[in-house]
Amino acid sequence: MEISGLRSPYDQVDDIVYFGRMLDKIRLHEQGQLPPDYVGHLGSGFDGRCVRFMKVNYADLVDRVKQGGTDREILQWCYNVGSTPEPEQKKIWNDYMRKTGWRDEVAERLQSRLEDANLSHRTDIVTMFDFIDLDEGRDPANR
Numbered sequence: 657m658e659i660s661g662l663r664s665p666y667d668q669v670d671d672i673v674y675f676g677r678m679l680d681k682i683r684l685h686e687q688g689q690l691p692p693d694y695v696g697h698l699g700s701g702f703d704g705r706c707v708r709f710m711k712v713n714y715a716d717l718v719d720r721v722k723q724g725g726t727d728r729e730i731l732q733w734c735y736n737v738g739s740t741p742e743p744e745q746k747k748i749w750n751d752y753m754r755k756t757g758w759r760d761e762v763a764e765r766l767q768s769r770l771e772d773a774n775l776s777h778r779t780d781i782v783t784m785f786d787f788i789d790l791d792e793g794r795d796p797a798n799r
Contacts, residue, residue, distance in 0.1 A: 658793035659684070659691060665702065665785045666754065669727045671746045673753050673785075675710075678703050679730060682721045702753070702784075709749055711738030757784040 662680045669676040684690040685698060697703070699714040707714045712734050720733050741749065757766035766784055770776045773791065781787050786796040 657691065657791070661689065662792065664789050664794055669731050672731070673750045674702055674706050675731060676727050678706050679721055679727055682718050686722060710734040754785055755783055757787065758782045
């Protein structure tokens, strides 16, 4: 399902994947435009991993997003409140997130989601980011 205003998890804010998507979800939820299937997972899953990486509290991040500002301003707030990852930490984060679902503990869940969506024939979908993009109408083959 295509969701206007929700970017791909591959998209980066500065050098960090997924962060902008998490901000989009917070903003869309605040506007009442986030689909119900997404609401129950706010702050957990990849959102939870992201705030733990940034070393900030999800509820505090939501409050900061509600105050307004650009993605970069909010990212800078995370750095000030939590921590500023070193370039190598960012690379490890990005590589880990982009590969989640490929030969790891999430692979079985990814396969199940593909089967539920009648997409098990799509052997090119090997990560959760790929599946999210496909599920939301973005073709991962164009990445």
